[in-house]
Amino acid sequence: MTEDRIASAAVQDASSDLNYAFYDHPRYEPPEAYADARDTFLDRIASVSGVVSVYESGTGEVSRPGISDVDLIVVVEDEIDDPTAVREGISAAKTDEYYFFHGPEVITRSAFPEYYNVLPMPKDLVLHYGESLEYEKNRDRFNYLAYLVDSVTTTYPMEFLELLFFPGPSIDHHRLDIVFGDAFDLAVPGVVAERFPVDLDTRFAVHRLNSLRNDMMLFADSTGRDTPVMDAFDASITDLRERWFDLDRAERETLLIERLQDAITACFAFVDHLDAYLDEIGVEVPETELTVHSHETTHNEFRPDWSVETAERDTCEYYRDGRVRTAVLPQSVTVNERLRDGDTVSAPEAYRRALQNRDRSKRQRDASMAAYKYHPMRARYMRVMGALFGLKTRLVR
Incomplete structure (x- = not known):
């Protein structure tokens, strides 16, 4: 080296x-811009049938404005008549892809309790919308x-x-x-x-x-x-x-x-x-x-x-x-x-x-x-x- x-x-x-x-x-974006993008997403997601909850990984704050993104997890019902409509509704709820760089994750109600088995990162989840659901933070x-x-x-x-x-x-x-x-x-x-x-x-x-x-x-x-x-x-x-x-x-x-x-x-x-x-x-x-x-x-x-x-x-x-x-x-x-x-x-x-x-x-x-x-x-x-x-x-x- x-x-x-x-x-x-x-x-x-x-x-x-x-x-x-x-x-x-990366372009600098103030924390308020992230908050506005998140709030708009939550307002829009309320009209998407089949959505149970929306969580965010971490504290709900952006660690590096302009570089970080909003890590959302959308929980949906296990049985949905029109999955395409749900997929398109979740995608359309994003105001600007910049704030939702690789998300949101989408997971069913029955799979959500074991979310940390798949992505076992040492972060909490913050509830932003919908039902409060039980989940296990697997630290094994x-x-x-x-x-x-x-x-x-x-x-x-x-x-x-x-x-x-x-x-x-x-x-x-x-x-x-x-x-x-x-x-x-x-x-x-x-x-x-x-x-x-x-x-x-x-x-x-x-x-x-x-x-x-x-x-x-x-x-x-x-x-x-x-x-x-x-x-x-x-x-x-x-x-x-x-x-x-x-x-x-x-x-x-x-x-x-x-x-x-x-x-x-x-x-x-x-x-x-x-x-x-x-x-x-x-x-x-x-x-x-x-x-x-x-x-x-x-x-x-x-x-x-x-x-x-x-x-x-x-x-x-x-x-x-x-x-x-x-x-x-x-x-x-x-x-x-x-x-x-x-x-x-x-x-x-x-x-x-x-x-x-x-x-x-x-x-x-x-x-x-x-x-x-x-x-x-x-x-x-x-x-x-x-x-x-x-x-x-x-x-x-």
Whole structure:
């Protein structure tokens, strides 16, 4: 690492000559604007039939005006005659997407009590509208662990590799939509693709860096492990968010690229800690030959002889040279999938129960989101694109 930097030389070298087209820079919005947007949403949601309650994750206050968003959870009845009308009504209640960056979450009444089994963040829920409902704030360390294992096999470090290397092209600084962007990544050779700037969603990147930081601190707090690289990353993201509006545009963009590079190295340190902790609590996954598992458009490579340095280097080569979304991870983090498949795996009984509870709750949550938030064609599209990216991965590897 260079002074004051977390990112390894491998990560910095692999991304140092890429060009970026930054868009959607966070804009400062006063707390009153967030309150007005929330109040308007609540007024509008009252006319949507089937809505039971609206909660907000956290204190109901915005921690970083202009960067943060309003994290709402809309609870709906289990039986609704017209799900499309509910989905459209919830979407239309938002005054400006800026204030509701990735939400709201939508979940059914019966699934809501176990919401924290799926997203076990250490935050309270504030009731803004409707019925006051009972819910369990699951603080079980194995529930946290099962969640984090799922996160490193579906999200980290892949999300930051994609942000840094090829989230999608921009032509004349006009970004392509997700369908054309995926088609570009599938079909255009790397020597051609790199003539285009990497299309970087600035606010999304800042938001996801904060989410990664939160998950790392959840791991550190729940396990009591000493995590110096992750602690340094925590401090760096706090600094990024606090200083963002004090910097000019060029300084922000330079700092953001550095933090995305740092995130990749921090993610591999995170995976290393997770691998060690799984061994510490008695999780033993039988070693097999190198295997590749798919998750939507990402295809992870799980190695029995895994190490941080080679995994990070080889992953960067896959993303940069092969232009495939393949992260190299240890086989220990396949524990959740192997338990789900009924494979022979040694794991504490409490961990098995936590995973079963999480999976039950996640199925309910996923069904709610599919019915009341996501586009009806999303699941089919992701299956098709996953298969196509899987074919590209096999050809490149």
